[in-house]
Amino acid sequence: MSDKIYWKGIEEKEQTEGFRANAEKEFLDELPLLSSITESVTTAKSSRKDFLKMLGFSTTAAVIAASCEMPLRKSIPYIWRPEEIVPGVANYYASTFYQGGDYGAVLVKTREGRPIKIEARDKKNARVTKGSSSARAQASVLSLYDGARFRNPKKGKENITWEVADKEIGEKLKTAAASGKVVLFSSSVISPSTKAVIAEFGTSLGAGKFEHLVYDGISYSGILDANEKSFGKRQIPSYNFSAAKVIVGVGADFLGTWLSPVEFSADYAVNRRVSKEKTDMSRHIQIESVPTITGYKADTRISQKPSEMHASLVDLYNIVTGAGSSKNEKINKAGKELLEAKGASLVVCGSNNTDAQLVVNAINNALGNYGTTITWDRPYNTKQGSDKAITSLIEGLNGGSIKGVLFYETNPVYNSPVKGLAEALKKADVSVSFANRVDETSVACNYILPDNHWLESWNDAEPKVGILNTTQPAISKLFDTRPVQETLLKWAGKEGSYYEFIKKYWEGNIYNKQSTYNGFWAFWDNAVADGEVELPASGTASYNGAGVSEAVAAFASAGSSLGDVQVRFYESIALGDGYWADNPWMQELPDPVSKVAWDNYIIANPRWMNKNGYTVDPDFKAKEYAVAKLTVNGQSVELPVVGVPGTPEGVFGVALGYGRDVVAHDELKTGKNVFQMLSKSGDNFTLAAKATIEKTGAVQKVAITQTHFNITMKDLGGVKTRKTVKETTLKEYKKDQHAGNEDRKEILEEMVTLYSEHEYPGHHWTMVIDLNTCTGCGTCVVACNAENNVPVVGKDQVTRSREMHWMRIDRYYTGEADNPDVVFQPMLCQHCDNAPCENVCPVAATNHSSEGLNQMAYNRCIGTRYCANNCPYKVRRFNWYDYQQADAFDKQYGTSNDMNVASETLGLHEPLTRMVLNPDVTVRSRGVMEKCSFCVQRLQGGKLEAKKANRLLTDADVVTACQNACPTNAITFGDRNNKESAVLKQFTDERAFGVIEEIHTMPNVLYLTQVRNREEEKKYEVIDYYHEKA
C-alpha cells in the first residue's frame, strides 16, 4: 500500500477554503427553497391568527381533496389481443441501432408495444459489439418520444401531405436532372438494401445525373485515403485488440469515440482482466495531447503536443524498421516493446492526416500485425465519408452543376468546416431534408420529408463486410413519417414497401451466400429473430508500401509548424458530431474526462492556467470559469477555460458537436460550434491547428461535477488516509495477489460491532466492479437513467450539485500533476450491510432487507435528508423539485408546478415523452430521497421467473441495467450465497476491497484493484499551485 494521494480536482487536492466551505455540506444551499419565494411574502407581517387560518385552510383543503371520490379509472382491453402481448410482461426484439455513425447490435425492450429500453444483444448474435452497448444507443430510445419530432412533411414552414410532396418534388427533380445533377448527401450508409434503393433511384434519374456523396461529421477520411494508397482499398480493416499484447495508441480515443469504441472496449478488456488463473495483461501506451479516457486508462501515457505526435510516429517507424531512434526515451521504449511483441502488437492513430496514417500502416506492416491484430477479412462499412464531398457539394451548387440535393442522416450546414452551404443551397432547384427532428440543414432546405425513427423502421445493416444485421420496428410509427427508402423508391417509380424490398434484396444477395438454412423463409425468420447473420469472410488486401517515404519526408520538413499554442479539436462521448445535442440524457452525462455536463469549454493545462491568471479552482458554489478567446485561422470562439491534468502546456482542447443553434429547445443550445474552425491539411480536415488565446475578462458558469459528492473530506480522514481506490503494478501483483490491498486483512479483522448482524437466509445481492477494466465511458450512467426513470435536471440544477444520477463515475487523479495516473470508479449505493443511512431515518423509510438491499421506500420518505447527510459515499439524491410531475394533481402535464427546471422546459414530462418511463419503477415526486436500488425490479422479476420455472436462481436471471450495458463487463452482479455464482468468486478475490470500509459499513459493492502493467515508477509529486502562482 503506497501513501499516494488521490484527488478528484485541483480544488480538492489543495483543499482550498472556497472548496471546503461548500463541498463539506451535503447540500449546497442553506434553505434553497426560500429563494423562490418572493420578497413580499418573506417581508409580509403575519400574525398567529394568520398562521392558524392557513393551517386550518390547508388541513381542510387536504382532507377535501383526499376524501373526494377516487377518480373513475377505465380499463380497456384489446379487441383482438395480439398473441405475443401480455400486459405487464416485456417483449424483447432483436434490432440494430445505427445513428449518427454509431452502430450497436441491440435488443429493444418493449412494454405493451412501446419501446422503453435498449439492451445489449446476446454475444453470439453481436459479433461486432460483443454483447455490450454504448451510451448513445441507450439514449436513442428517448429521441423516439421527442415531442419536437416532425409530425408530417413540410414545405418550408407549411405542412403538406405526402401526395403533394411526391408530386412537387418529383417534378422538380426532373427539371433539376435536366439542367444539372441531383445529389444525395449522407453520412456513411451501412445498409446494403438502402444502398440498393439509392442505386435504383440514381438509375431512374438517368446516367450521369445522380451522385451519392458521403460525408461524416467526425471524419475518417485520412485513414481511408491512406489505406487506399497502401492497400488499394478505401476501407478500414478490422482491429483485434484482444489479440494484441502491446497496444500503442496515438491520439486515438479507441475506448471512447474512435471508430468502433464498444467493440474495442470489449476486446481490450479481454487482455486487461487479470485473475489468479491469468496474471498476464496487455501493455497499453498512449501518446496523446488532450486527455481522453483511453489515455487515462493507459499503463503509460505520453503527453505530447499535436505537433510532436507526428514526429513521434516517424520515430516509431524508424525504430521498428531499424532505421533510427528517437530523442524521447519514452518513445524509444515504446518502439522496443512493439518490436518485442511482433505480430501481437497494434498501433492505432486518430489523426485525420493521410501521411500520418500512411506511416502507421508502415509501422503495423513492419511489425507483422497485418493478418494477426489487423485483418482485412471484414473491413468496416461504418466510415466511408470523404472530406472532399462537402467541398464538391458547395462548389457544385455554386457552380450550377448540382441542381437538386437530398440530405439523409447528415447535418452539414451545422458540421461542415467549409462555410457557405446554407447560402449555396438557395441556388438549387430543390433541396430536401429527411431529418426527423429540426436541425440546421432542414431549415435551409425547401422540403422536409421526415424519416421514421429507427425504432419504427425496417432496415438492415452491414457494419463490417459479411456481418449482416436486421432492424425491425418495435412500435408502429408515431407520426405521419415515411422511411426514406420508400420515398426514394416511389420517386424511382417503384411501388411497394421497403420491407418487401429488403426481403427481396436478402433473398437475392444474402440468402444464397449462406448454407445454414434451406428455404428463404426459415432463413429470414431466423435472421430477424437473431438480428444477425454472418457470411463467410472473404476480404484480403496486401500492403504495397506506397507513399511512406514521402510522408516521412513531409513530416521531417514540416517540423513543429504549429507553434507554441496549439488547439486540438475532439469528439466528445456525449454529443458526437452534434447528432446527440438534442438528447437531454446525453447532454446531462458528465464528460468522463472533465466531468462537465451541458457545455463545451477549452481544456487547458492547470499549471498554464495558474501562470496566466486563470483560476484553476473557482468557487465551488459559483462555478464561474474565466472565459478566453481562442483564435484559429482568423476564426474565434469564446469559451470558459477548464483545467484538466494531463493536458500539455500550450495545448488547448475543444469538443466538437456543441453549439447547435437550431434545436427544438433553448436549453439544448449548449456551448459553441467549432466545426468551422477546422482547417484543411491536404485533402482532409485536420483536428489540430495553430492558435492564439487571450483572456476576455468575462466569466461563465460551468456545470462541473468533479468535486460533487466527495468521499475524501479532510475532516473525515482526508485525502491522505481514506482508502477510496487501490492500485498496484502487474509486477507486484504477480508476486502477491494482495498487492495494493494488503491492508484489507487488518481492516476486516478490526471490524467489531455491538449490534447483531443481519441474516441473509436466501440471497445476498452483491456487486463487484473491476477498476482495471472500467474505462469510465458513462454507458452505465445512461443505462441506469433509462431503466430507473432518473430525471434530467438541467444545467442550472447540475451547477447546484443536484444532478439525480444514481450512478456517477468518480475520477481520481494521483501522481504527477502534469501527467497523472487516473482511476475511474463507478460509485453507486453500496448497499452497506451496516448502513449509516438506515439508523438515522426518523420514519424508517430506508432500511435493510434480508437479501442485503438497502431499501428505500419513497412513499414513506418525508424528506428530512438525514440519510444523505449520513451517507459516507454520497450516493443519495434528493428530489428538490417534482422533476417528472409525479405529484401534479390530476394532470401529469401542463405548468401546474411552474418550476422552470429542465425537465419541464424540455418537455420531458409531456405525455408523449413519459412513454419512455419504465412502468415497473415508481416516478419519484418532490421531497423524497432516492438512490440506486440494485435494479430491484429486475431482481424481483428474476426471482419470479425462477419460481415459475421451479428451479434455482442463476446469474442470468439477475442482470442489472449497468451490468448489461457495460462494454467491458467490468460489473459482476449476483447472489453471493450461491456457491456457483460468478460474483462470489470475485467477492473473495484477493484484489477485492470496499471503499472506505475501515469505517465498518460492510458494503455489498466491492471493487477490484487497478493493476498497471508498468515497470517504471512514477514520480509522485505534489504541486502547490498557490506557491507557484506567487
Next chain:
Amino acid sequence: MKFENNPSRSKKFILPLLTILLTLGFFFANAEVDKAQWADGKSLFKSNCAACHNPKADGTGPALQGVTARWEGAGDFKGKTGKQWLHTWVKNYNDAVSGGYKYAVDMAGSRPAAMNVFATLKDEDIDKILLYVENPDFGAGAAKAPVAADNSAAKPEEGAGAALYIFVFFLILLVAILIGVTNKLDKIVADKNGEPVAAKTPFYKTTNFKVAVLLVAIVYGGYKTVDVVTHFGRQQGYQPTQPIKFSHALHAGTHKIDCQYCHSTANIGKASNIPSLNTCMNCHKQVSKGPKYGTEEIAKIYAAVGWDAYNKAYDLSKAKPVEWVRIHNLPDHVYFNHSQHVNAGKVKCQTCHGNVQDMEEVYQYSPLSMGWCINCHRNTEVQFASNKYYGAYEKIHEDLKNKKIDKVTVATVGGTECQRCHY
C-alpha cells in the same frame, strides 16, 4: 281368456313391448359405456373443449358426435389408423397437418379459427372425451359435479356483531333500571324514616361525568379521525356500473368456466387481463342469447367487436373497445404481480377477489390495504418444499429440519420487506 286377433289390442301390446325392447337395446348398447370414464370424459370436455365445441352443433369448432367414425373412415396413413391420427390432431393439430394426413389438412383448411393445442392431454383422456362426445346423452341427470370453487372465503357472519350490540344494550338498560329501583327504594326508606333528603345533583352535572364524557369523546373522536383518514382512497365494496351487464355468477358460477379461461394472463403476467373481445367471441359466436337480458347485452359485444351476427362475419372497422370501469386500483407506488401469487404462490383467485362465481356484478371484496396484504403475507405459507427455487434458502431448510420453525410463510422469506412491493 281367448286371444283375439284384435289389431288395436296387438298394437297396444306391441308398442310398450317395443318401447321396452328399445329401451333394453339402448341399455345394452350403452352398457358398454363405462360410467366413470364417461363422467371423466364429460368433465374433460367441459374444461378443455366446450369453449369451442358442442357434441351436437357446429360452433367455433365443428359438431363432434361421430368424429371417431369420420376419422376412421378417412383411412390409415403412415402406419397409423384414423383414430390415432385423431389423437395426434387433438394433442397438436399442427403435427397431424405436418404429418401429411389428408383429412387433417382438409380440416385445418375448413375453418378460420385454428384449434388450440392440448399437449398435456393423455391418450386415455382423449378416449374418454371421445366416449363422451359420441354418447352425449348417456347418463343425463347424473349427479352434479361437486362445486369446485372454494367457499371458505365467504363473508363473515354479520349476525354476531348485531347480537352483541343488542345484548350490551339490554345490559345497560338493566343497570339503569336497577339504579332507578335502588334510588327509589332509598327514597322510600328515607321517607319512612323521616330523614331529610338532600337535594342531589343529577349525575350528568357532576365534574366526574363531564370529564369522562370528554375523555370518551376525545378517544373515540381521535380513533374515528385516524380510521377515516387511513381509509382515504380505499374502496372496499366498490361496485361501479359496467358498460355491459356481465354476470360472473352465470359464467363462473352456473357454467363453471375457469377464471383463467378469460383472465388468461393472471398466470403469466403482472396484470390479470380483462379478456379481449376475441375471447368472448369464442363462445358468443354461438351463444347470442342470455338467460336474463336476452340478446341485449350480448349484442353489445357484437357491436364492440364488429361482428355481424346475421352474416357471421367480422367488420373490424366498426370495432370499438369496451370501456370497462376498473374496480381494483392500487396506488402507483405499489408493485403487484398476479403471476407471483397465482402461479408461484398457488393462491386461489377467491382469496382476494371473494366468491366472484356468486357475484352478479363484481365488487371489490378485499380492502386492498397494506395491512391486509401484510397480514396475508404473515400467515400464508409459500411452496417451500415443492418449489425448487427455495432450495437456495438453506438456512431455513435447516431450521425446518431442526424444528426451530414449523412453517415457512411469505414473511419468513422476506415478504414483508419494503422493496418487495415498493420500488
